[in-house]
Structure formats: C-alpha cells, structure tokens
Amino acid sequence: MSVKKFVTGCFYDEAVLFPAVKKTRRAGYKIHDVFTPFPIHGLDKAMGLRDTSLHTAGFIYGITGTATAVGFITWALTIDWKLNFGGKPFFALPAWIPITFELTVLFAAVGMVLTFCYLCQLAPFVKKDHFNPRSTDDTFVMALECTDKTNEAEAMSFLQSIGATNVQVQYKETGWWLGRYDKDTKRFEKKAEVEAAH
Amino acid sequence: MSLLRYESQVRPPLVDGDKDYHQVTEDICRPVEAKPSKLWWIGFLISVALLIFGIISVTMEVIYGTGQWNLNKTVGWGWDITNFVWWVGIGHAGTLISAILLLFRQGWRTGVNRAAEAMTIFAVMCAGQFPIWHMGRVWNAFFVLPYPNTRGPLWVNFNSPLLWDVFAISTYFTVSLLFWYSGLLPDLATLRDRAKKKWAKMFYGVAAFGWTGSTKHWQRHEALSLVLAGLSTPLVLSVHTIVSFDFATSVVPGWHTTIFPPYFVAGAIFSGFAMVQTLLVVTRKVLGLEDYITIEHIEVMNKVIVLTGSIVGIAYLTELFMAWYSAVEYENFAFFENRLNLNSPYGWSYWLMMGCNVLSPQIFWFRKMRRNLFVTFFMSILVNIGMWFERFVIIVTSVYRDYLPSAWSTYYTPTIWEVGFYLGTFGLFFTCYFLFSKFFPVIAIAEIKHILKRSGENYKEKMEDIEKKDTEGFAHEQEHDH
Numbered sequence: 241m242s243v244k245k246f247v248t249g250c251f252y253d254e255a256v257l258f259p260a261v262k263k264t265r266r267a268g269y270k271i272h273d274v275f276t277p278f279p280i281h282g283l284d285k286a287m288g289l290r291d292t293s294l295h296t297a298g299f300i301y302g303i304t305g306t307a308t309a310v311g312f313i314t315w316a317l318t319i320d321w322k323l324n325f326g327g328k329p330f331f332a333l334p335a336w337i338p339i340t341f342e343l344t345v346l347f348a349a350v351g352m353v354l355t356f357c358y359l360c361q362l363a364p365f366v367k368k369d370h371f372n373p374r375s376t377d378d379t380f381v382m383a384l385e386c387t388d389k390t391n392e393a394e395a396m397s398f399l400q401s402i403g404a405t406n407v408q409v410q411y412k413e414t415g416w417w418l419g420r421y422d423k424d425t426k427r428f429e430k431k432a433e434v435e436a437a438h
Numbered sequence: 439m440s441l442l443r444y445e446s447q448v449r450p451p452l453v454d455g456d457k458d459y460h461q462v463t464e465d466i467c468r469p470v471e472a473k474p475s476k477l478w479w480i481g482f483l484i485s486v487a488l489l490i491f492g493i494i495s496v497t498m499e500v501i502y503g504t505g506q507w508n509l510n511k512t513v514g515w516g517w518d519i520t521n522f523v524w525w526v527g528i529g530h531a532g533t534l535i536s537a538i539l540l541l542f543r544q545g546w547r548t549g550v551n552r553a554a555e556a557m558t559i560f561a562v563m564c565a566g567q568f569p570i571w572h573m574g575r576v577w578n579a580f581f582v583l584p585y586p587n588t589r590g591p592l593w594v595n596f597n598s599p600l601l602w603d604v605f606a607i608s609t610y611f612t613v614s615l616l617f618w619y620s621g622l623l624p625d626l627a628t629l630r631d632r633a634k635k636k637w638a639k640m641f642y643g644v645a646a647f648g649w650t651g652s653t654k655h656w657q658r659h660e661a662l663s664l665v666l667a668g669l670s671t672p673l674v675l676s677v678h679t680i681v682s683f684d685f686a687t688s689v690v691p692g693w694h695t696t697i698f699p700p701y702f703v704a705g706a707i708f709s710g711f712a713m714v715q716t717l718l719v720v721t722r723k724v725l726g727l728e729d730y731i732t733i734e735h736i737e738v739m740n741k742v743i744v745l746t747g748s749i750v751g752i753a754y755l756t757e758l759f760m761a762w763y764s765a766v767e768y769e770n771f772a773f774f775e776n777r778l779n780l781n782s783p784y785g786w787s788y789w790l791m792m793g794c795n796v797l798s799p800q801i802f803w804f805r806k807m808r809r810n811l812f813v814t815f816f817m818s819i820l821v822n823i824g825m826w827f828e829r830f831v832i833i834v835t836s837v838y839r840d841y842l843p844s845a846w847s848t849y850y851t852p853t854i855w856e857v858g859f860y861l862g863t864f865g866l867f868f869t870c871y872f873l874f875s876k877f878f879p880v881i882a883i884a885e886i887k888h889i890l891k892r893s894g895e896n897y898k899e900k901m902e903d904i905e906k907k908d909t910e911g912f913a914h915e916q917e918h919d920h
Contacts (some may be wrong), residue, residue, distance in 0.1 A: 264711065273654070275650055276653065278656075279660050279884070284654070291657075292657055292664060295661060299914075318595070320591070325597050335597055338599075338606065343605065345609055345613060348665075350612065352662055353666075360658060362648055368648045370650065372630075377459065377460055377632070416648055420643055421642070422643065
C-alpha cells in the first residue's frame, strides 16, 4: 500500500487499445494496469500477464471435498456407529456417490470464489482508488507507473501519440483500505511528500 | 475447434439498435436509478400481501402441527412436496442458461442470464421452505445435518435419498448464489461509479466489493465463471436427478421407474423456461429493455420449450408402455386406472397434465406463434400449470389408492393453509424478484458489452456479403434470361 505516481490515458475502442498496449510495452514503459468495463479477450496476453492458476486451486478444493465426503461417511457408517440399513453392507459406496459429488462441487465452488476474492482483494467495505470512474462504463483506462527514471512529459506525449485521450498525471493509492464510497475517507496523507519527491 | 463452432450466416445481432457501450450502461441502469413506477408498487404490494398470507399459513402449521394440512394415511406428501419439486424444477432453467449455454458458447444467453439466475435463487429459496416446514417440529430442522450430537452421536442416514436432497439443494443454492453474485460484481461497480445519491453510493459501494475492472481481475473472473459453469452443469443435472430419486428408489408403483432422472431433468428445464418467459415477457416491456431481450431471445426459448416438452411427452408415453409391458398388475393399476382413466377420482389431473405439457407446446412448431408475445405468455402460464400437475399426479395418484382397498375412501384435497403456504411462496418469489428488478441490473451489463460489437459487426459483414452476392447473382440471371 503506497501512493504512487501514474500517467493515465483513456481509450474508447479495442481496435486502438490493443496496438497501443503492444507499442507501450515495446517502448519500455511499465503498464501498471488497464481498467476495462468488460473482459477483453487477449488483453491479458497482450499485456504479458501470466495465466491464472485459479483452475488448479479449484481442482484441489474439489478433491478435498471428495476426500472429506468419502472419509467422513466411511468413518461415520463403518467405524463410529454401524447401522444396518435394510441388510445392506456398512460400506455402501454406491449410495454415497450423490453426497460425495455434491460436496466436491460445494468445496470447489466456495473455495474458488473465496480464493478469487482473496487474490483480487475483494470484500464488502473494501475501498480502492479509481483512475477514472468511467472505466466501469465505456472507457478503457491505461495507467503507466512512473519510476524515478520516467520522464513524465515524454510519457504523456507518447500516450497521446498511440491514441489515448484525456492524458493525465495522477497520484493514486495502489492498495485498498476499509471505507465506504459515500464518504471521502482519504488516503492522500502523503500526497505532498510524493509530489515533493518528484 | 472451428469445425465445432458453426455460426449461421444470417444470425441477427443479439442487441437491437445501433448502440455504443455507454448507451448500454444507460439503458440497463435507467430502471435501477429511476423511481419505481406505480405498476412496480402495485405488483410489489400484492407480492408482499401474498407473502404475509404465507407466513400466517405457516404459523398456523407450526402452532397446530401438520394436522392443519389434509394429508392422510397414504397421501403423506400432498401439495407440500408437489410444490417443492415444482419450485426446484423452475430453478433449473436459470442454471441451464447461465452455465450450460455458457459452455456451449450461446451468445444469446447474455441477454437473459442475469434475470434467469436470480429466478433460480428465488425459486430454490421457495422450494427449500416446503421440506423444512413439513417437518412439523421445525425447531428440530437441524437434525438433518450430520453434526456431533448427544444421541450417540447418531449420524444421519447417508444412504437415504432424502438426505441426498439436503446436500443437493443446499449445494445448489450456494453455488447458484456464488455464480450469480460473482457475475454481478462488475455491474454493481458500474452502478456504484454512476451513483449520485448517498445511499446508492454506500449500498453499491459495499456490494461491489471494491471492483475496479483491472485486467488481471477480469482474467481471474473469466476463469472463475468458466469453472463455476463447468461445476454447475453436472450439479444442475444431479439436483433434479436426486429429487427424482426421492421417488424412484422406492417400490411404490408409479414411482419405481428408472426413467425418472432424465425425465425429471427435462421437465425441470421445461417448466423453468416457461417461468423465465413469464417473467421476461413482462420485465422487458415494463423496464423498456426490448432491445436487449429481443423477440429472437423469446423465440429461442420457445424452441427449448417445445423440445423439452416433447421429451417429457415421450417420457409419459414410455412410462405407460413400461407399465403395460411389465405385466405387473400394481403398475398397471397405478398407470391405467389411477391416472389414465378419466373417470377415476384424479383422472382429470392426468389429462390436464397431458394437455398442458405435451399437446399445447406443439403450437411452437410455428414460427409465428414462437414470436408472438401473447401466445408466449399464455403458454408459459399453461406449461407451469401443467408441470405443477405433473408433480401432483406423480405424488398423489401413485399412493391415494394403494395395495389396501380399505384405505381408498379418502379423496385428498388441500386445506386453506396448504394453499396459503403455496401462495406464500409466490409472495416470497415475486417480492424477491421485484426487489431484484428495482435494485440490481436485470441484464448482465459487462457481458452484453462483451458481445455487443462482435455480434453486430459479424452480422453486418456477413449480411453485406450475402446481399451483394444475391444481387449480383440476380442481375446475372436477369441478363441471361433476356
């Protein structure tokens, strides 16, 4: 969690955004993120993000569910308290398939959603800084992170040259904090310091 | 892959009108941000009134016990479980649209999936009421869960279909809710960022979990949706399969049939789509969303209705054939005497079911009828009545005249409290739906934007090509003729 300096630009068309992302990376700028109102297939690849391993996590949660169900039912019905249901064997595996399946799905789904929320840092009352409120409407917002070596003016004119509009320098908090969106719980205590440093 | 993905050359765009992304946001957010209309208030208050009636009915049942209902020695499940199966079935269409059609890459689902998923959740909530209150001593409802207790611990019977149901329904509800809400997050963020009023900023701010639309988050979101769809697909099939096991694993004539799982699942999708039609034909009109839920959507869903209705019809006939072919006198009696015979006490319900579920949907073989909103609405009500009677026929006619003719005298009719309980779940369902349509976007905004351009431009490109070719060909022919 720290306030950083960014150069941001807005795009309105995927056809402009894609080449722009490639050019930006080729020019050596560090793309902090691109905020889009809907998922754009291939943008993650263009930005050089690695694939998510959420699937793997889901698989692990799923087999945990399977093991929990089979293990628990076996223990309960064959070791802890044997009950004779219609003369059938105590270890009645076929009859346990439905519950085993349901628990597999339940564990995988709940686990994946919680992992997703954790990875993306999503939760009720979590507040994050926005670069542009229109990025959830119709605007693709690209944010370049400014390091010590970055020449602001150059970055801005570069963004304009690749088709970005409304190019700005913004100081934004990169982490999250607890707060509500109807109240201005501000995180810019260090704004002056950041500005002074640059 | 491309071989498997055939796209019709003349597929019309999924969203009507030449819209840009901002217009989509405006259109879908308008009903959420505007004050509710008079019509909304009337509908909402009627629903709340029904809900209150339901609460009174349930209170009567809790105070005086299940004796408040007209269940008797052989008809032990009556309206209660009929309603349970009916509501669970209705829920299935939502998951079919959101999960199975996602895996099949059916672009049209984006227009209707949000509302259908919401319908699923509310329908499962309604369904869950019935087994819970049917327990009578509802304060002991937690006995169905396997928890360490002071009775041994005496565990629940994991071999029983009734316990499978507990796990199936609760898993189904949880997974549907997670799927629905994770899809809602980006749209709630859209509403949050547009909010002008204080309460709206707070409400959507909290509800959107701090969603920003970061590319990495979208990538994970896509992965999550796909896996949840993959999990929900077998889940939805398993849920109604397990509901059908409640009957099929017994040895009661009329219940003891191996065809039940697929037949129940087809029936569930059938009735669910009918309920989706009932809701959406009205919703699109009242909220002015005709450009998003187009006649094309209505038509496609009517096709699903005629398909699943016919599957259900074949299942009915198969049951009759198997009863006859088995040459078991009890099976024969259950099917040909208790059901098919119009002069038997409940014969009317069997023929009502046949008429509503098998005969009437055949009207949708005609394109004009599929695209007619009045016909669609009327049919959707008819199908839901038919599907309710299907469950009634299965549950009541199989047991009201059983092996002991001395127990035959009673003709099961519900009491006012049984009916009130059922109406109460309508109240619950529609109260939830009205609140949903007021406070949440009824169409998945982000998903619509995702398909907006693709579907539109594809169409234009292909259509232009076809139009050009046809005109040229036509001109060519003309030249040679003369």
